[in-house]
Amino acid sequence: EPERRASGPKDPSPQPQGPSLLMLQALKELDLTACSKLTDASLTKVLQFPELRQLSLSLLPALTDKGLVAVASGCPSLEHLVLSHCSLLSDEGWAQAASSWPRLQHLNLASCGQLTEQTLDIIGQACKQLRTLDVAMCPRISMAAVRHFQAQLPQVTCVQSCFVGGADLTLTL
Numbered sequence: 001e002p003e004r005r006a007s008g009p010k011d012p013s014p015q016p017q018g019p020s021l022l023m024l025q026a027l028k029e030l031d032l033t034a035c036s037k038l039t040d041a042s043l044t045k046v047l048q049f050p051e052l053r054q055l056s057l058s059l060l061p062a063l064t065d066k067g068l069v070a071v072a073s074g075c076p077s078l079e080h081l082v083l084s085h086c087s088l089l090s091d092e093g094w095a096q097a098a099s100s101w102p103r104l105q106h107l108n109l110a111s112c113g114q115l116t117e118q119t120l121d122i123i124g125q126a127c128k129q130l131r132t133l134d135v136a137m138c139p140r141i142s143m144a145a146v147r148h149f150q151a152q153l154p155q156v157t158c159v160q161s162c163f164v165g166g167a168d169l170t171l172t173l
Contacts, residue, residue: 065093
């Protein structure tokens, strides 16, 4: 009769069942809008898509500069990025992340309340392919900064800037 062996204790940490996002290396588009439980740590582990072209991380209340830098590192081919309503992002995060996105063409930063004209300068220097930018409802970005950005990057065909600095630019231009 064969000898029976007792198996060791089961691993107490559950392993994910089913397909993992990490298996989708050729992924081109990903929308994680309003996935409010996502943290910088989870984004760092999951967002490793060198071929990703479009990403939406809008309405992520826990996304900080650390997460932004992780996304920049893991997704260097982005052309379209939506980060609206990510209120913890700052100029410092953009200073570290922007150079990773030379292909970026469309960027939505609406309602990112901590961003200032410093972020516009950083984006203008690093993202030379940019065509559209949305900084509506960014109270720390002035109308003068938006005009300066447009003058520096004439290839940008559309800048959404309603209520920038507390004023509606569409009424003043």
